[in-house]
Amino acid sequence: MPLRSLHFLLDEYDVDAALLTFLPDIRWATGFTGSNGVLLVKRDQVYFVTDGRYEDQAKQEVRGAAVHVPGYALHEHIAEEGWLHAGDRVLFQADYVTVNERSRWDDVYDTIDWHGETRVLAQAVAKKTESEIDAIRRAQAVTEAVWSDVLDLLRPGLTEREVAAAITYRHLQRGAERMAFEPIVASGANAARPHARATDRRLESGDVVLVDMGGVVDGYASDMTRTVVLGSPPPDFAEVYGVVREAQEAAIDAARAGMASDALDDVARSLIDAAGYGEAFSHSLGHGIGLQVHEWPPVSFRSEDALPEGAAITIEPGIYLPGAFGVRIEDIIVLRKDGCDRLTQASKELLVL
Amino acid sequence: MPLRSLHFLLDEYDVDAALLTFLPDIRWATGFTGSNGVLLVKRDQVYFVTDGRYEDQAKQEVRGAAVHVPGYALHEHIAEEGWLHAGDRVLFQADYVTVNERSRWDDVYDTIDWHGETRVLAQAVAKKTESEIDAIRRAQAVTEAVWSDVLDLLRPGLTEREVAAAITYRHLQRGAERMAFEPIVASGANAARPHARATDRRLESGDVVLVDMGGVVDGYASDMTRTVVLGSPPPDFAEVYGVVREAQEAAIDAARAGMASDALDDVARSLIDAAGYGEAFSHSLGHGIGLQVHEWPPVSFRSEDALPEGAAITIEPGIYLPGAFGVRIEDIIVLRKDGCDRLTQASKELLVL
Numbered sequence: 164m165p166l167r168s169l170h171f172l173l174d175e176y177d178v179d180a181a182l183l184t185f186l187p188d189i190r191w192a193t194g195f196t197g198s199n200g201v202l203l204v205k206r207d208q209v210y211f212v213t214d215g216r217y218e219d220q221a222k223q224e225v226r227g228a229a230v231h232v233p234g235y236a237l238h239e240h241i242a243e244e245g246w247l248h249a250g251d252r253v254l255f256q257a258d259y260v261t262v263n264e265r266s267r268w269d270d271v272y273d274t275i276d277w278h279g280e281t282r283v284l285a286q287a288v289a290k291k292t293e294s295e296i297d298a299i300r301r302a303q304a305v306t307e308a309v310w311s312d313v314l315d316l317l318r319p320g321l322t323e324r325e326v327a328a329a330i331t332y333r334h335l336q337r338g339a340e341r342m343a344f345e346p347i348v349a350s351g352a353n354a355a356r357p358h359a360r361a362t363d364r365r366l367e368s369g370d371v372v373l374v375d376m377g378g379v380v381d382g383y384a385s386d387m388t389r390t391v392v393l394g395s396p397p398p399d400f401a402e403v404y405g406v407v408r409e410a411q412e413a414a415i416d417a418a419r420a421g422m423a424s425d426a427l428d429d430v431a432r433s434l435i436d437a438a439g440y441g442e443a444f445s446h447s448l449g450h451g452i453g454l455q456v457h458e459w460p461p462v463s464f465r466s467e468d469a470l471p472e473g474a475a476i477t478i479e480p481g482i483y484l485p486g487a488f489g490v491r492i493e494d495i496i497v498l499r500k501d502g503c504d505r506l507t508q509a510s511k512e513l514l515v516l
Numbered sequence: 517m518p519l520r521s522l523h524f525l526l527d528e529y530d531v532d533a534a535l536l537t538f539l540p541d542i543r544w545a546t547g548f549t550g551s552n553g554v555l556l557v558k559r560d561q562v563y564f565v566t567d568g569r570y571e572d573q574a575k576q577e578v579r580g581a582a583v584h585v586p587g588y589a590l591h592e593h594i595a596e597e598g599w600l601h602a603g604d605r606v607l608f609q610a611d612y613v614t615v616n617e618r619s620r621w622d623d624v625y626d627t628i629d630w631h632g633e634t635r636v637l638a639q640a641v642a643k644k645t646e647s648e649i650d651a652i653r654r655a656q657a658v659t660e661a662v663w664s665d666v667l668d669l670l671r672p673g674l675t676e677r678e679v680a681a682a683i684t685y686r687h688l689q690r691g692a693e694r695m696a697f698e699p700i701v702a703s704g705a706n707a708a709r710p711h712a713r714a715t716d717r718r719l720e721s722g723d724v725v726l727v728d729m730g731g732v733v734d735g736y737a738s739d740m741t742r743t744v745v746l747g748s749p750p751p752d753f754a755e756v757y758g759v760v761r762e763a764q765e766a767a768i769d770a771a772r773a774g775m776a777s778d779a780l781d782d783v784a785r786s787l788i789d790a791a792g793y794g795e796a797f798s799h800s801l802g803h804g805i806g807l808q809v810h811e812w813p814p815v816s817f818r819s820e821d822a823l824p825e826g827a828a829i830t831i832e833p834g835i836y837l838p839g840a841f842g843v844r845i846e847d848i849i850v851l852r853k854d855g856c857d858r859l860t861q862a863s864k865e866l867l868v869l
Contacts, residue, residue, distance in 0.1 A: 198711075215798070216711050255615075262618050263610040263634050281616050328688030335681030341698055358551075358569050445568070 166226045167192050167287070169204045172254060178278055180205045180247060181254040184264075187454045188256070188284045190382060193225045201237045202228060203246055210246060212237045238271045252276040256283050285459035289451055290473035295383060296497055299452065299475055300506050302339065302385035303495060305378050307509045309333040310389060317516055319368045319393055323348040327361035330376050339378030343386060343456040347375035354390070354489040357446055357481060368394035371488035377456060384456040386477050387507055388493035391514040400490075403440065403482050404513050407490045410434040410480045414448060415505065420472035420498040428464045431480040440482045449477035452495060474498045475506065519579045520545050520640070522557045525607060531631055533558045533600060534607040537617075540807045541609070541637045543735060546578045554590045555581060556599055563599060565590045591624045605629040609636050638812035642804055643826040648736060649850055652805065652828055653859050655692065655738035656848060658731050660862045662686040663742060670869055672721045672746055676701040680714035683729050692731030696739060696809040700728035707743070707842040710799055710834060721747035724841035730809060737809040739830050740860055741846035744867040753843075756793065756835050757866050760843045763787040763833045767801060768858065773825035773851040781817045784833040793835045802830035805848060827851045828859065 169192055172181045183202040189195055192202060193211055197220055200213040211228035213221050218232045233240035247253060255265070257279030268277070291299070312333045317326065330346040349359035350366050354373040366372060370393045377386035390407075392400060410431040417430045428448040435444045447463035452475050460468050462476050470476065479493030494507035522545055525534045536555040542548055545555060546564055550573055553566040564581035566574045571585045586593035600606060608618070610632030621630070644652070665686045670679065683699040702712035703719050707726040719725060723746045730739035743760075745753060763784040770783045781801040788797045800816035805828050813821050815829050823829065832846030847860035 257616040257619070258614055260615050261611055262608075262613050262615055262632050265615050266610065266632075279615050279619075324688065328685055331688060332681055332685035335677065335684060345694055356569075 166194050176254045178254040179251040185256050185259040195224050242271050249274045254278050289471050298381040298383035302380035303506050305337045305339050306385040306387050319366050322363050323361040334378040341379050343377035343379050343384035349373045355483045355485050388491045390490045404490050406438040411492045414478045418503045422470050424466035424468045425464050443482045519547050529607045531607040532604040538609050538612040548578050595624050602627045607631050642824050651734040651736035655733035658690045658692050659738040659740050672719050675716050676714040687731040694732050696730035696732050696737035702726045708836045708838050741844045743843045756843050759791040764845045767831045771856045777819035777821045778817050796835045
């Protein structure tokens with residue numbers, strides 16, 4: 164019994180076989196969690212090929228594919244086994260195969276009619292099962308427990324890096340396999356940079372502190388941003404916080420499956436525009452999340468894609484005022500026919516610590 | 517004054533320009549530490565193009581290139597500026613550009629004679645300057661201080677994951693920007709799997725414990741493996757430890773610039789073979805290390821490449837006895853004309869905790 168059937172690819176792209184190489188997709192399709200492997204989908208059989216390091220692991224984990232463990236020459240093995248035939252039309256993932264890899268295939272395989280496509284499994288991967296959503300929920304629960312720890316910890320004198328180190332440690336202690344990304348701890352004017360990293364800057368009274376963090380549980384990522392203030396807030400902070408919070412809640416209230424990506428982005432963006440901060444919201448509203456912390460679909464003014472039912476996405480508007488401070492609030496939701504489920508529970512009340 | 521001159525590429529590959537996209541190489545060449553950018557090398561000028569998120573950062577960090585900050589359409593900007601001309605022969609990094617990216621270039625650029633090559637900068641990047649070696653030393657010093665912490669901490673009852681979490685936290689506390697990779701903490705029979713990850717297994721008296729870890733300082737990675745035993749060692753442990761240690765020391769003693777990769781691998785492998793454990797040493801002897809924790813050159817029976825002067829490499833033989841235990845010892849050395857410098861100071865005495 165396969166974890167997921169991939170045969171629809173053969174019909175959808177009108178090919179004889181599909182050669183999948185992107186590991187998060189292979190994990191999604193088969194359950195394999197190792198770092199090397201290739202999946203060949205044919206109408207009558209699915210083959211998973213990996214190297215000797217993963218022999219036991221592949222045999223335990225892989226569902227719905229015949230496991231082969233040659234040496235490191237995975238493609239040579241596929242060619243030698245004769246699973247592909249001269250003239251076969253074969254789908255591959257053009258957004259994950261390098262020019263060099265693709266060119267080496269010509270030395271290995273004979274006369275294949277290669278058919279490269281992008282985002283081959285993006286739609287299928289986006290639609291989460293209840294067990295996938297449960298994994299994201301559990302990752303998010305770790306992150307929210309860590310957020311409670313952080314609120315107890317935050318005080319003037321600590322450096323951003325010290326807070327980031329504590330965030331990482333608490334995630335691992337509380338059951339995350341690893342971080343989904345390096346935590347962002349941005350204080351004072353650093354919070355005005357949307358992609359700040361933690362620095363050696365010490366927190367001061369009056370600082371706005373923006374924390375963006377996520378961990379991984381059973382392969383699935385969490386992702387949450389909260390913005391708080393230490394002591395007396397800077398001018399305009401309460402107003403800006405209110406605008407971001409209102410925009411974020413409006414987008415969550417409006418979100419439903421089938422909506423166009425740019426239309427959902429616009430729900431938040433038009434409110435921020437109307438408040439006079441349009442220029443200061445310089446990034447997209449959100450992104451898909453799952454086995455990858457950033458996956459399709461984007462929630463963006465640059466995309467007209469319809470947002471699929473069952474997709475887990477982030478909603479994270481922000482306002483960044485260079486030299487002063489920034490505010491971002493980020494939750495995860497799951498899109499349903501008539502609205503969405505909220506996976507994030509942490510409070511969004513303005514917190515003055 | 518450029519951080520490094522890349523004009524040699526134009527002569528070496530007989531091209532009019534080189535379009536570099538691999539970010540660790542761009543960091544190496546210019547100092548840029550952000551996550552998006554393209555470097556165009558021409559004979560009379562070098563251009564660095566990034567998006568608006570990195571405007572200030574690029575202007576602060578980038579040396580030896582004119583910084584351009586259009587929107588997100590970096591290649592469109594290069595095409596519009598007219599820096600490339602019809603028929604130009606342009607080098608690109610075929611091992612880092614996907615088939616899809618390469619194909620999109622055809623929509624952006626007119627009539628370029630694209631020339632894809634692999635490992636374009638590998639030789640140059642491998643030869644470390646003294647300031648790069650100093651950064652690796654500082655990263656390694658953090659890792660060795662953490663190793664002292666770990667030796668104080670290790671005891672029966674802790675889980676592998678708890679030890680790994682402490683390793684990560686101590687690295688961050690002691691000044692690492694981030695981990696170079698997820699720490700491996702493998703105990704008991706888990707240590708017999710060369711690519712084990714930390715699990716929820718609790719350490720027991722009599723366990724062999726293998727710890728492989730590294731952090732990043734100023735962009736450069738450390739990497740060290742030590743193997744210790746808790747209480748009374750299993751049968752053959754002292755013998756196996758002695759064989760690995762002797763093989764590792766022999767390889768370090770033999771290592772010098774200009775040696776063939778497989779010849780250095782063989783120094784360790786032949787000793788392990790002679791002791792009867794050849795089958796149990798299932799991986800290569802080592803790898804280059806720098807801005808990436810694994811970079812060219814491999815130190816491997818599969819490579820005849822000459823090891824360049826100034827390269828920082830790991831030397832990490834191992835013996836893995838399935839169902840019983842494993843031993844690996846890993847240091848970093850820098851290859852010199854007449855031998856090597858040792859960057860790793862931590863003791864390799866057999867430690868019974």
